[in-house]
Amino acid sequence: MGIRLMGLAQAKQKLRRSLSARIRMISATGVDVPKGHFAVYVGELSSKKRFVIPISYLNHPLFQDLLNLAEEEFGYDHPMGGLTIPCSEEYFICLTSSLNCS
Template identity: 70%
Template sequence: MALKRAFGCYVGESEKKRFVIPLSYLNNPLFQELLCQTEEEFGFHHPMGGLTIPCSEELFIDLTFHLSKTQ
């Protein structure tokens, strides 16, 4: 069952893992910077067929943990 007000993305440098992220994270400047880096690397073509974020899984988990505590 899909979560409402959330979106899926793929994260990782070599092996990609799927995460489901609250839409509210899109308003956060840290997450927006990560999306800008994603745009620079992939543009609008994402090889996995969905949003692909090219950072380490560990960094992404740390960021989302921080975001979950500040909301």
């Protein structure tokens, strides 16, 4: 019984450290993201650019295709820390411009 409680305490401590590190990362990078928007990273490996886009884009089929590509290429755990879209900046700007018009 005592060993199990000690294991639970250690797991709780690890979870708390992990969550506090994630919160620090989010608060450091999420300062300039307005409500109703989210940040994505776009571009080549050496020069990714950060874009802040409306959440409404998540419902659009063209943007969902990009998300599927991101899932195929990176999975759900990748080193960038944020949502990375695997396309060129030019394509992304063109796509988001067309989404703004519709």
